[in-house]
Amino acid sequence: MLAPMLIGVLVLMLLAVPISISLGIASMIPFALNPGFAFDASMFLRNSLSGLNSTITIAIPLFVLSGIIMAKGKISEKLFNIFSYFIGNMPGGLPCAVVVTCLFYGAISGSAPATTAAVGAMTIPLLVSLGYELQFSAALVAVAGGLGVIIPPSIPFILYSSAVSGASVGSMFIAGIIPGLLIGAALMAVAVWYCKKHGEDTQKIQAHVRVLHDKGLVAVLLDSSWALLSPIIILGGIYGGFFTPTEAAAVSVIYSLIISLFVYRTLKLRDLMDVFAEAASTYAPILFIIATASAFGRVLTMTQAPQIIATTLGTAFPNKIALMIVINLFLLIVGMFMDTTPAILILAPILAPIVTAVGINPVHFGIIMVCNLAVGFITPPIGNNLYVASTLTKVPVMSLAKKVLPFMAAFLIVLVAIIFIPQISLVLVGA
Template sequence: MSGLVVIIIGAFIVCLLCGLPVVIAMAAGAIIPSFVGMAGATNFSALVRSIFGSAENTTLIAIPLFILAGNIMSEGQIAKKLYDVFAYFVGNKTGGLPCAAVMTCLFYGAISGSAPATAAAVGGMTFPLLVRLGYEKNFVAALIATAGGLGVIIPPSIPFVLYSSSTNVSLGDMFTAGFLPGFLMGFLLMAYCVIYCRKPGRENKEMLSKHYSELHKMGLRKVFLDGIWALLSPIIVLGGIYAGIFTPTEAACASVVYSLVVSIFVYKSIRLKDLPRIMAVSIKGLAPICLILPLATAFGRVLVMLKAPAALSEFIATYFNSRPLVLFAVLVIFFILGMFIDTAPAIVVMAPILLPTMQMLGVNLIHFGVIMTVCLAIGCVTPPFGVNLFVTSSISKVPPMTIGKKSFGMIGVFTIALLIITYVPAICTIFL
């Protein structure tokens, strides 16, 4: 049986190395046992049943709704309103405007729940502005790609929804646990921006001063009133969850309604005739997840039938004799995994497999979920296949590998934050 596990995982890896989509790789791993006559193996009809059966989980309804809300607010110029508010207060400081971009990613992540969506929405607005004001375009592209990863840490987070669905861990607790880690990562990234911009020649003080003066001519009242509706969005959605007014799934619905009202009637940046196009874009973003979830479930089920989780727990218990070492091994695994696989399949496949091991070691499962998500958030910007590299490249016209190389210092900052989050669990659990 252990040999079959190796064959299945080997087939999965070979498919990925050959450039096949993740869904094909998982389908191949799920079907192989049926060809070798394994009792209870997943056949094609079982895969089809799994596709429809996975839709019965009501928690997953939050995913398309958060994607739709994020796209509505992207079209509605919510990111620009947020950015102007932050730039008004820090635009005259060293590294102030890059820090404002990071703050905008933090707040926009609390709207979209997605790293690529955050990078696309904030980058589409801030990249041309920052380059026009004299910042090096490679630095700006790397900053947006890295800061976009905050979109999966700050709740509401789509990876948190997937983790909760895969492990039956409370989604509300996952959202609560994500706050401090997200702000820690954002704070360290802003500190990096300040240190980076202190070197002479990296900021055009004259152009920045002119831009800051133009922004201040609008007055605090106008800037704040213009941005208050954008600032209220995450407060209303997350406040409603923590106050017990609605569930996370209902909060996703409230996010869509709020974003529509603000974009159509307040900012008037979206017209009713734009909605079909926005919904079509949202459906395209959701479609890969709809394919990945059932196939990942089937793939994971096959590995459970082959007792892969038990074998993994036994291997870890044999070769790693302490919790810190086990957690470090998990960090390395997910750090590497994030370079090649998107967040959704990585969580859905690996979380159930590693869960018994974490329970055996007494690791808090909410803390473990945050660790996984942070690792994969770093993977979003890690070469060679970090998705945010390609999203930002399409905006900046800078090659993905060039962005990746420029991101190394920022990835190092995120790695420091990851180690703190891993070995200081209270950062995740203090409010639980």
């Protein structure tokens, strides 16, 4: 039963059938082949609905909504200004400020494409006006936008936590901090290297930073403080035990509305319907994927897929290091062809028990999995961040794909360290 299901999903995806429909059809294959199989249409509907009946999943649409409100409220501009004030005059300072802005904005939106769109729409034109190459600027934002799924709060972390026992949302959020910061530092190192190699228009850059300095640190800091407080309130509230991740998502929505409508006044009441409509259209596909993936996962369990795959991999790769190398290469390939949401919902319940059996902490594996899949945001044919950056700049996707290679190399070097040094992920968790 397992082989026809997996082949069915693969064929349907190759035929460009939406992933939610592909999973739904594949879930019914065992029953179609064997009417005695205890998973009929009523069971499919029951499991699909039960997959949505989770407090954790409520956080996803709320974080999506919060991210869109922040984007419309031009919060990324406020963040960029404060970082530019401090490091703008350094070699590669403004590109580094873009990376740091993505780090902070990722802690607001929880989404890689949303981070790329919000930060890129403001920073790419600015970098180009200051003499930076268009392709470099777009590639930088596309790669740094991937930090949106690693820096907490992260929607993929929430999905992984809902799919894998032993990995709470709070633990995943805490575990993602150091890996996200290390990847951000690696991207900044590449940006500095690139700027030193190709040069910068220091006169234009200094003139831009001088405008911020003329305003004064207090003015710039006050203007950016509300934006800087957002991740502090969200993450501090979770880690301090004041509210759960789901409650934090609700707080994030309320906070983003207040500062966008009444503090910065960059959003009007008449804009809210468009914001809600965009949030609904963004979350609706995720909703259907979660529902059908729950049913698909139930069928996999009934066909003993995790046990079969675990036995196969354990026999073929008895060595722990060899097993991890194979799984990580597999995840990198999956990330090229499948979006993060279905990849986690389909593969996490299968792979997590396998790696846990060889002594790998499920939280550590969650970080590994999300970081692997994050590389897929900048690799064709999926490469969502590349498409977002391409839409913003009209630069062909393949041209951007070539430009991101040095950044991708730095990303992968840090990923290898994360894989083989568990404490990078677990030191803050205390595991």
